[in-house]
Amino acid sequence: MDPDTDAPRAISPASRAEKKAPPVFSGWGILVGSLLASASLTPSLVPRDALMQGLVAGAVFAIGYGAAIACLMLWRWLELYEPARRHSLRWAVLAAVIGIAVYAFTLYKTTEWQNAIRALMQMAPVEERHPLVVNGIAIGTAAALFLVMWLLRRVFFMVSRRLHVVIPPRLAMVIGLVAAFGAAFLVVDGVVIRFAFQSLDQTYAALDQLIEPDSVRPGEPWRTGSAESLVPWTTLGRDGRRFVDGLTMEADLAAFWNGPVTQPLRVYVGLGSGDAPTERARLALRELQRVGAFERDVLILALPTGTGHMDQGAISSLEYLRKGNVATVAIQYSYLQSPFSLIFEPEAGASTGRALMRTVYDYWTDLPDETRPKLYLYGLSLGALSSERSVRLHEVIGDPFNGALWSGPPFLGPIHREIAEYRDPGSTQWLPAFEEGALVRTMNQFEVTTPDARWGPLRIIYFQHASDPIVFFDYSLLWRRPDWLDAPRGPDVVGTMNWYPIVTALQVAADMAVSTHVPRGFGHEYAASRYVDAWTMLTDPDVSADDIARLKAHFDE
Numbered sequence: 001m002d003p004d005t006d007a008p009r010a011i012s013p014a015s016r017a018e019k020k021a022p023p024v025f026s027g028w029g030i031l032v033g034s035l036l037a038s039a040s041l042t043p044s045l046v047p048r049d050a051l052m053q054g055l056v057a058g059a060v061f062a063i064g065y066g067a068a069i070a071c072l073m074l075w076r077w078l079e080l081y082e083p084a085r086r087h088s089l090r091w092a093v094l095a096a097v098i099g100i101a102v103y104a105f106t107l108y109k110t111t112e113w114q115n116a117i118r119a120l121m122q123m124a125p126v127e128e129r130h131p132l133v134v135n136g137i138a139i140g141t142a143a144a145l146f147l148v149m150w151l152l153r154r155v156f157f158m159v160s161r162r163l164h165v166v167i168p169p170r171l172a173m174v175i176g177l178v179a180a181f182g183a184a185f186l187v188v189d190g191v192v193i194r195f196a197f198q199s200l201d202q203t204y205a206a207l208d209q210l211i212e213p214d215s216v217r218p219g220e221p222w223r224t225g226s227a228e229s230l231v232p233w234t235t236l237g238r239d240g241r242r243f244v245d246g247l248t249m250e251a252d253l254a255a256f257w258n259g260p261v262t263q264p265l266r267v268y269v270g271l272g273s274g275d276a277p278t279e280r281a282r283l284a285l286r287e288l289q290r291v292g293a294f295e296r297d298v299l300i301l302a303l304p305t306g307t308g309h310m311d312q313g314a315i316s317s318l319e320y321l322r323k324g325n326v327a328t329v330a331i332q333y334s335y336l337q338s339p340f341s342l343i344f345e346p347e348a349g350a351s352t353g354r355a356l357m358r359t360v361y362d363y364w365t366d367l368p369d370e371t372r373p374k375l376y377l378y379g380l381s382l383g384a385l386s387s388e389r390s391v392r393l394h395e396v397i398g399d400p401f402n403g404a405l406w407s408g409p410p411f412l413g414p415i416h417r418e419i420a421e422y423r424d425p426g427s428t429q430w431l432p433a434f435e436e437g438a439l440v441r442t443m444n445q446f447e448v449t450t451p452d453a454r455w456g457p458l459r460i461i462y463f464q465h466a467s468d469p470i471v472f473f474d475y476s477l478l479w480r481r482p483d484w485l486d487a488p489r490g491p492d493v494v495g496t497m498n499w500y501p502i503v504t505a506l507q508v509a510a511d512m513a514v515s516t517h518v519p520r521g522f523g524h525e526y527a528a529s530r531y532v533d534a535w536t537m538l539t540d541p542d543v544s545a546d547d548i549a550r551l552k553a554h555f556d557e
Contacts, residue, residue: 026065026068026069026072026092027091027092027093027094027095027096027099028068028072028092028095029064029065029066029068029069029072030065030095030096030099030100031068031095031096031098031099032064032065032067032068032099033060033061033062033063033064033065033068033099033142034061034064034099034100034102034103035064035099035102035103036060036061036063036064036500036502036503037057037058037060037061037064037103037106037138038102038103038105038106038107039060039106039498039500039503039504040053040056040057040060040503040506040507041053041057041106041107041109041110041113041134042106042113042496042497042498042500042507043113043114043116043117043494043496043497044469044497044504044507044508044510044511045467045468045469045472045493045497045508045511045515045523046117046121046467046469046511046514046515046517046518046522046523047114047117047118047121047123047126047514047517047518048114048510048511048514049126049514049517050126050130050133050134050137051133051137052510052513052514053110053114053134053137053138054133054134054135054136054137054138054140054141055137055138055141055510056506056507056510057134057135057137057138057141058137058138058139058140058141058142058143058144058145059141059142059145059506060502060503060506061138061142062141062142062145062146062149063145063502065142065146066145066149107131107134107135108131110130110131110134111125111126111128111130111131113496114126114130116494116496117494120492120494121467121492121518121519121522121523122519123518123519155179156179159175159179160175163175216245217233218233218244218245222263222265222291222292223244223247223266223291224236224244224266224267224268224287224291225241225244225268229287229290230283230286230287230290231267231268231269231270231273231283231287232273234272235270235271235272235273236268236269236270236272236273237270237271237272237308237332238308239304239307239308239309239310239332240268240269240270240308240330240332242309242310242312243266243268243304243310243312243315243330244266244268246312246316247264247265247266248264248316248319248320248324249263250262250263250264250324253319253320253323253324256320256551256554257323260323261323261324262296262323262324262325263324264296264319264324264325264326264327264328265291265292265293265296265326265327265328266315266327266328266329266330267284267287267288267291267293267327267328267329267330268310268329268330268331268332269281269283269284269287269329269330269331269332270308270332271308271332271333271334277331277333277351277352277354277355277356278355278359280331280332280352280355281331281352281355281356281358281359281360282359284329284331284356284359284360285359285360285363287329288327288329288360291327293327293329293373294327294364294367294372294373295373296325296326296327296373297322297325297326297373297374298318298322298325298326298327298373298374298376298539299326299327299328299329299360299364299373299374299375299376300315300318300326300327300328300329300376300377300378301329301356301357301360301375301376301377301378301387302315302328302329302330302377302378302379302383302387303330303331303333303349303352303353303356303378303379303383303384303386303387303390304330304331304332304333304379304380304383305380305381305382305383306334306349306382307334308332308333308334310330310380311380311407311526312528313526313527313528313531313555314378314380314405314407314526314528314531315328315378316528316555317528317529317531317532317535317551317555318531318535318539320532320551320554320555321532321535321536321539321541321543321548321551322535322539322541323541327373328378329356329360331352331355331356332352333348333349333351333352333353333386334348334349349382349383349385349386349389350385350386350389350390352386353379353386353387353389353390354389354390356390357377357390357391360375361375361396361401364401365399374402374539375401375402376401376402376403376404376405376538376539377390377391377401377403377404377405377406378404378405378406378407379406379407380407380408380526381407381408381410381470381524382410384406384407384408384409384410384413385409385410385412385413387404387406388404388406388409388413388414388415388416389413389414391404391415400457400458401458402458402459402538402539403458403459403460403461403538403539404459404460404461405461405463405531405534405535405538406460406461406462406463407462407463407464407526407531408463408464408465408468408470408471408524408526409462409464409471410470410471411470411471411472411473411474415440415460416462419432419434419440419442419462420432422434424436427449428483428484428486428488428490429472429482429483429484429486430444430464430466430472430484430489430490430493431443431444431447431449431464431466431490432449433449433450434449436450436453437449437450437451437453437455438453438454438455438456439456439458439459439460440460440461440462441453441459441460441461441462441537442461442462442463442464443461443462443463443464443530443533443534444463444464444465444466444490444491444492445465445491445492445521445522445527445530446491448461448533448537451537459537459538461534461537461538463526463530463531463534465490465492465521465522465523465524465526466484466489466490466491466492466493467490467492467493467518467522467523468515468523468524469508469509469511469512469515469523469524470512470515470524472484472508473505473508473509473511473512475505477499477504477505477508478501478502478505479501481499482499485497485498485499492522511523527555527556528555529551529552529553529555529556530552531555532548532551532552532555533548533552536548
């Protein structure tokens with residue numbers, strides 16, 4: 001009673017909701033969280049180590065637990081029917097026991113499931129203590145997320161209680177809810193993400209400038225980074241210096257082919273070579289002109305991955321296949337690894353690819369048709385996405401470049417997504433055929449779509465593994481089963497993988513982080529010997545089937 005009015009004191013809906021909130025330990029929350037965590041332990045596209053497996057399991061347990069608590073809070077706030085406390089307690093305990101039992105069983109089975117994927121990819125089995133380590137990491141992850149959810153809950157009730165005295169109580173609760181999630185967003189976006197970006201950018205920038213002891217400035221004047229080069233050696237970046245230093249030499253080609261060959265050329269322009277993408281693209285063109293790249297039979301416009309990394313096997317296989325009559329140019333657009341670059345600098349790769357494409361293509365179209373080199377685009381991973389985004393078909397349809405090879409194309413690629421969506425009837429999502437192969441074909445480590453079809457004037461090949469999560473992740477995995485899980489499945493996807501709402505999306509997202517921790521020929525690791533087949537289809541080299549087989553064996557070794 002209020003001593004001044006002698007009337008009952010009003011209790012806010014926020015206070016009633018807090019009093020009616022479920023207990024800290026909820027049996028139903030344990031059941032839902034355990035079921036989701038159990039689903040996360042089932043097989044996915046690539047093997048996961050104990051750390052990644054534990055992080056995923058702990059995260060989905062916390063998500064499931066939080067969702068169950070939110071539903072119970074809403075149910076009680078609406079004052080809907082509830083059974084007697086003694087009955088509800090029994091059911092909650094039973095739910096918790098069932099959830100823990102299911103989780104314990106799947107935790108036991110996780111070793112078998114992970115080893116099945118590892119056997120498929122020719123990897124060593126996990127250690128015997130794998131389930132124990134997974135469980136420990138899962139518990140720690142869930143505990144950290146519970147702490148965050150508890151803090152959000154306290155912010156919600158604190159704001160709601162303070163506001164209900166001046167505004168309608170239910171509006172106060174809505175504002176409290178917005179305040180809690182708004183505070184979380186500001187902390188994550190304004191503090192965590194900003195600090196992470198600055199730290200990553202500084203770290204990778206310093207790493208990029210590191211000149212390794214075994215990296216020596218080239219002495220030949222025709223090589224990028226030499227004293228005569230327009231691109232200083234120190235501005236190439238670590239991956240750029242590696243790419244230039246890994247050039248296939250004429251002597252090695254002559255020894256392999258036992259006949260006349262040509263010295264390949266590689267041009268690389270690092271981030272430190274120019275402030276803007278157009279500036280670096282113009283520098284690349286001048287360097288191509290200086291070294292005589294337009295006198296070669298084949299010219300490759302390549303975009304690296306986020307850090308500036310170029311797949312040596314992809315380019316070396318073409319240099320061998322074409323007996324050295326190849327020039328390759330690449331431009332760096334980021335210091336960060338591809339996932340971070342895609343998050344923090346989403347347009348950097350596309351704008352750089354666009355600048356390179358327009359600058360070189362415009363010059364190339366002015367050259368006589370009979371003497372200019374064949375022009376191809378190449379990119380791996382984020383480089384493939386950036387290269388794909390650099391193309392405007394309406395701009396090149398009158399005088400098209402000769403083709404493109406895009407490996408491990410990320411799921412965001414507009415052309416790639418359209419091909420998968422409108423694929424020919426009877427073809428699979430993991431190896432789609434499109435318009436009978438006249439313009440686009442897809443290939444994996446074992447086969448290619450419509451290999452005997454007749455090419456049109458422009459050739460595009462997507463090189464992708466069915467087990468590559470970077471290719472097959474999609475936000476729709478949250479609510480829809482993907483077609484690539486239908487039969488027949490890709491040869492490198494285990495038959496025991498299933499789809500679960502929300503969980504599978506988190507599994508495949510986690511797979512992206514470890515997609516390169518597998519042998520060549522699986523996940524996001526693409527074998528140089530298979531590139532030989534791709535370049536053969538694209539460039540029509542004058543070599544025999546025996547030569548191709550010998551070259552593939554050379555790279556397999």
